[in-house]
Amino acid sequence: MARKSYLRDILSVFGSNLSVTISNLAIGVILSRFLGAAGFGLYSSLIVVPVIVIGFTQLGIRRSAIYHIGRKDVDENNLASALILLWFYTSFLSIIICGLVFFFSASQPYDPLLVVLVLLTIPFLLMNLFAGGIFLGKEKILRANIINAGPTLFTLVLTVLFVWLMKLSVLGAFLAIALANFLMFFFVYHTIIGEYRYKITWKYHEPLMKSMVKLGLVNAVAIFVMQLNYRIDVLMLRKLSSLEQVGFYAVAVQIAEQVWHIPYAIETIVLSRSANTNNEIGVTRAVSSIFRVSMLAGILVSVIIFFTAPFLIPLIFGKDYADSVPMIQAIIPGVLILVGFRILNSRLTGKGNPEVAIYTFVPALVINFIANLFLIPKFGGMGAVWATNISYTLGSIAFLLFYSRKIKMPVKEIISFKKSDFFFYRAALFPRSK
Numbered sequence: 001m002a003r004k005s006y007l008r009d010i011l012s013v014f015g016s017n018l019s020v021t022i023s024n025l026a027i028g029v030i031l032s033r034f035l036g037a038a039g040f041g042l043y044s045s046l047i048v049v050p051v052i053v054i055g056f057t058q059l060g061i062r063r064s065a066i067y068h069i070g071r072k073d074v075d076e077n078n079l080a081s082a083l084i085l086l087w088f089y090t091s092f093l094s095i096i097i098c099g100l101v102f103f104f105s106a107s108q109p110y111d112p113l114l115v116v117l118v119l120l121t122i123p124f125l126l127m128n129l130f131a132g133g134i135f136l137g138k139e140k141i142l143r144a145n146i147i148n149a150g151p152t153l154f155t156l157v158l159t160v161l162f163v164w165l166m167k168l169s170v171l172g173a174f175l176a177i178a179l180a181n182f183l184m185f186f187f188v189y190h191t192i193i194g195e196y197r198y199k200i201t202w203k204y205h206e207p208l209m210k211s212m213v214k215l216g217l218v219n220a221v222a223i224f225v226m227q228l229n230y231r232i233d234v235l236m237l238r239k240l241s242s243l244e245q246v247g248f249y250a251v252a253v254q255i256a257e258q259v260w261h262i263p264y265a266i267e268t269i270v271l272s273r274s275a276n277t278n279n280e281i282g283v284t285r286a287v288s289s290i291f292r293v294s295m296l297a298g299i300l301v302s303v304i305i306f307f308t309a310p311f312l313i314p315l316i317f318g319k320d321y322a323d324s325v326p327m328i329q330a331i332i333p334g335v336l337i338l339v340g341f342r343i344l345n346s347r348l349t350g351k352g353n354p355e356v357a358i359y360t361f362v363p364a365l366v367i368n369f370i371a372n373l374f375l376i377p378k379f380g381g382m383g384a385v386w387a388t389n390i391s392y393t394l395g396s397i398a399f400l401l402f403y404s405r406k407i408k409m410p411v412k413e414i415i416s417f418k419k420s421d422f423f424f425y426r427a428a429l430f431p432r433s434k
Contacts, residue, residue, distance in 0.1 A: 012145060013145060020149050024254065027156050028317070029316050030163055032251060032317045038244055039169060040246075044246055044250035045238040046170075046174075048234045049118075053094055054094055054126065055223045055227035058090055058126060058220060058223075059216045060215070060216030060221075061130055061133065062216075063216060064216035065134055065137050068211075068212065069134065070139075078205050078208055081203065083130050083133075084202075085209065087123070095122055098118065114171060117171070117174045120178060121182075124181040125151075125181045127185055128151060128188055131147055132147050150184045151177075154176075154180035154183050154184065159173060218354050218358070222355065222357040225358055225361045225362055229361055229364060229368055232365070232368060233249065234384075237380070237381060241381070245380040247321075248321060249324075249327060249381035249384055251313070255305060256305065259298050259332070260338070284347065288409065291415075292414075292415065292417050292421050294343055302332045302335075306329050309328045326382065337393050337396045341399050353406065356406060363394075364391045364394050364398070365391065367391050371387035372384055
């Protein structure tokens with residue numbers, strides 16, 4: 001038996017996410033400066049469509065793979081084969097739905113070349129996503145980190161080439177994304193076929209595929225609801241305001257959401273560990289402790305962002321993006337409160353209970369839509385900010401109440417700090433078989 005702490009895994013994933021953060025920031029700076037507010041708004045409104053659609057059409061297969069591999073209840077060769085078939089189905093479904101969304105965006109039609117490029121990228125993006133489920137299910141954190149950070153690092157290099165040096169504008173931005181995901185596809189192929197030596201068959205593994213879809217579908221709905229909550233503002237801004245406001249808001253969200261890299265790192269490990277342990281009480285207590293420490297760290301990062309934004313945004317993105325500063329400062333409370341949700345939700349998802357997020361965030365999504373409908377026409381991007389704050393806050397509070405009942409732990413005990421919280425990594429050790 002090998003023993004491995006949450007802290008080491010979390011720091012490993014955090015390092016990967018930090019590289020993603022820096023790369024995304026650099027990409028955002030290049031795009032905002034070379035595309036301008038309107039061009040960056042066009043880019044943001046175009047890319048948000050596949051992000052939202054894939055949130056549902058991937059059917060939660062990644063998390064199903066984590067769950068099944070972690071529980072060791074299926075043959076991994078059969079699971080890998082089932083994943084390949086599901087990849088074909090979900091890629092086709094995603095392309096069709098995204099194509100229809102772009103086609104019926106008649107008020108402000110998209111460039112057909114950009115649409116085709118986005119659609120062709122979807123299969124590679126989905127394969128990389130599914131492969132991450134295999135790596136995390138096997139607790140191969142290093143490979144999961146590579147597939148997490150790789151596409152973004154490649155995208156940064158290619159964005160410099162296509163947008164900065166070759167001046168290909170929005171087309172160059174999407175060429176960079178497409179080629180980056182294509183390159184990572186080869187890493188996935190080498191690992192799954194060459195290293196793990198999975199024997200892929202084209203047999204229709206009906207019981208396994210039904211099980212994965214049945215479990216994953218609830219995950220998919222939960223992810224889809226959350227993605228809509230995160231991104232519906234951009235879609236509604238494009239319809240109800242201007243591309244410049246979309247650009248300002250996109251920069252504001254990109255900066256404020258850096259707070260989420262704390263829960264991104266943690267939820268990956270909690271999800272993987274929850275699927276691989278029978279020590280439910282120990283994991284629950286550790287996650288509660290991690291939740292409290294992470295909220296404290298999130299507050300610290302939020303304060304830094306709040307006070308540095310007025311100086312850094314004009315310096316990094318240019319004076320044209322000064323309007324993003326008040327949006328960043330105003331959206332921080334909503335983004336911060338979602339830190340706790342993401343950590344606690346990863347615990348329930350790892351246990352096979354992703355439906356709680358649906359119960360709490362569908363009403364929040366409705367509130368978000370209604371608030372945007374009234375606030376965006378009058379306040380533009382700032383209206384979207386306040387709609388986001390309202391939605392995130394109500395949804396997170398409701399989730400905390402449901403979570404408390406589900407794990408049979410009082411809310412007060414979940415949120416109350418303890419001295420031991422700051423040493424949770426010493427106790428949060430769980431056995432793992434090699």
